[in-house]
Amino acid sequence: MPEIAINRDWCKGCYICVNVCPRHVLEIDQESFDHGFHPVVAARPDDCTVCRQCELLCPDLAISVSGEEAAGAPAGEAHVEPLAPAPRPLPQGWATAPSPLPAGRYFLQGDEACAEGAIAAGCNYYAGYPITPASEIMERICARFAVLLGKRVFVQMEDEIASIASCVGAAWAGAKAMTATSGPGISLMLENLGYAIITETPVVIVDVQRAGPSTGQATRPGQGDFMQVRWGAHGDYELIALSPWSVAEMYTETIRAFNLAERFRVPVILLADEGVGHLRENLTIPPEVRIFNRIGPSDREPPFGGRPVPPMPVFGEGHRVLVTGSTHDEWGYRRTSSARVQAELTARLCTKITDSMDEIVESETYLCDDDRLDLLLVSFGFTARSALGAARMAREAGYRVGLFRPRTVWPFPAEALRAVAAKSARVLVAEMNRGQMLREVQRVVPNARGFGKTDGEVIAPDEIWDAAKEYLR
């Protein structure tokens, strides 16, 4: 006799099964009432022909029909044969890797150096969408991936939303992924930047800033994305943004961006600008570079909790990992109504960064050796080059002027700035925007002044020196 098992805990009482049975085997039990509805019972199991229409059409996997006709069904055993290894960045942790580009002196464009830095860091997945002034990164990557050994995937996507989305998908499949764009593309990427943050996905996003807002001036420099890259995605989070000021740093900071992304399982933004992106100058490629690759879980470690930076499984390794952009517990299960899980997750997403500032935050000081300074300039990216020129002009004129340059712009190096700003009664922030970093500096030095310029031209050293003279007068 066929056996019809009805899982009353999974049944929701839609009664599809009762109605699709051609032999009227199933019935609604009007006598009992549990789970908020009358349950289904197999009233006439003898009449069942094991057509299994009820089982196949049950939306809740709540019916199981067994009988001779179903014999030969595969046993409910899980696959046990060993899995072929899935690709993941190796070795795990810190390692020294030979530079794919032969060591030596090169004359490169900033965007090209960024591509070379990515390749040196182990980038093996790139997805992008053409945009000025970042396209040269994609073109260089495309050309270099084609001739380098090892598995590397380049894909030009349909837009920037898809570019970062496919990078995140690739990262979970074991890739070290990067995309590069400019302000308009960053605007589109913010959605999945948030996804990368909450899913703790290592990915590098290069923003070669241009003059905005909107399409603005595509070929002209700007630094107007300073706040957008930090605060553009919704919700509470921390991320890392680095600011290169030279072709050499387009190489080294891209490597650092990958290392930090892998180390902290966080998206890292290389906040470049058209000035450094299109600059051509000499750089020295070392024979080997230090790289960090994400740590994988040993045995049964949760992928989204348990420690500040949890180990990261990779798809295809057999972990059956649940990745979701919804609030989730340490195993990835959605917990969209739990105040505790939401509070703990958002706290850890922030503290895993803010508790490791020493590893993340880097800044430079120039001409700041005096005990007292007449003026401290603060500047980042291409503008910092002009600011250093202005400081030298001031020195020649007899003023003690120094420069503070954050190389990590997010988190902002507030403590390092506080230390050097203590030497100076005057702090002047020079940037190609209308005072975005100034606000961050004023959290440390409330009376700091700004010199912002948004005419689509780089700021020249003498312009900063003129502004400094005004301030020193």
Add this chain to the structure above:
Amino acid sequence: MTANTATTASIQKCIRPEVFPSTMCPGCGHGILMGAILRAVDELGLDMRRMLFVSGIGCAGWIPSPHFAADTLHTTHGRPVAFATGAALFNPGLNVVVIGGDGDIAAIGGNHLIHAARRDLDMTVICANNQIYGMTGGQVTPTTDIGTITATTPQGNEEPPFDLCKLVEGAGASFVARYSVYHIRPLIRTLKEAFQHRGFAFVEVLSPCPTQWGRRNQFADPVALLERYKTLCVPKDRAEKISAEELAGKVVVGRFR
């Protein structure tokens, strides 16, 4: 009739039983589709550890996440095909299946859908088409029929719907099929073919939503709503033989490519 060997008992190994009963409404077609996908996986003997299910936001996004005991990537709204592109390209050893609703796949994600089809990427995209935004309260979608009452078309929808299969076929997909969840055996067979297909396989699955679609359109009873597909759908072979008048208002089901 196709022989179906996978049973509710045999697919238990493919799910996370601790998350059941599912969060879906009573009579939700997405639950039937969930079973169909798992039965197709089981009958092919596919290793769930090698399967990656990518989904977006909405009721259909919850079909694999967290129910399936496989790697699942529950992404942002409309973007699952783009996320899946990265995983499929980087590790071709993964069996990548995207599951999304009509809002996810055809509205906000329409651009990603046509470009993945154009690239003929090796993945299966299953669009659970219930012609409604269920999770957000029953608003009109790009696949809602003219005249349908929704939360945002209280006087009846005036915009013509997409024919998703024609769209994806035109974009270059190498496998295109449509069935309803009522056509359960052909659906399971088609899903098996899609999972084995090398290239972009698109399967549109008509799926009833008694809660948001049915209650507004005189089909609150899940049984009546499910059985509606019996008269609504016309198999492709028959559709080629009948007149345009007879075909008006019908939905053609079958394998189109």
